[in-house]
Amino acid sequence: MSKSIVVVLSVRVNLKTDIESFFRCGIQFGREWQVVEVDEATALRLQEEQMLEVSADAAPAAPVAPTDPAERAAAIKDAIAKLDAANATLWKADGAPTTVAIETLTGWIVSAAERDAVWAEIKAA
Incomplete structure (x- = not known):
């Protein structure tokens, strides 16, 4: 009888995507880190x-x-300033940055309302 090796991983949806949740290997993942215990084959599939x-x-x-x-707004404003203006995938049709682009730089979830408030402030300046 062979022993199955258990691998412990932290997994979340890639913040560079626009999706909120994603299923892989029968497990639903969201934008927050989730600790899972899986076998070696499943761990490899998740990592790929x-x-x-x-x-x-x-x-x-x-x-x-x-x-x-105020600190959140400042961090969002800083992230927006770092975005590549030439990369159309980072910007919405109306010219505002996508929340996903901001989240990729901040590392935490940014609401559309927060983004819109900071974006309005930037445009007014």
Whole structure:
């Protein structure tokens, strides 16, 4: 009788995508880190999936979103300033940056309302 090796991974939807959840290997993943225990074959499949971010650390150090609204707005504004203006995939049709593009730089979820408020401030300046 062979022993099945258990692999512990932290997995989430790749923040560079626009999707909120994704199923792979019978498991639903969201935009927040989720710890899973899987066999070696499943671990390999998850690690190869481009729609997912996978870390072998049981608890990856993710950036902590500021709780102060002014700090959040400043971080969002800083992220927007770093976006490549020539990369059309980072921008919506109306010229505003996508939340996914901002989230990729901040490392935490940014709401459309937060993005819109900061974007209005940038445009007014």
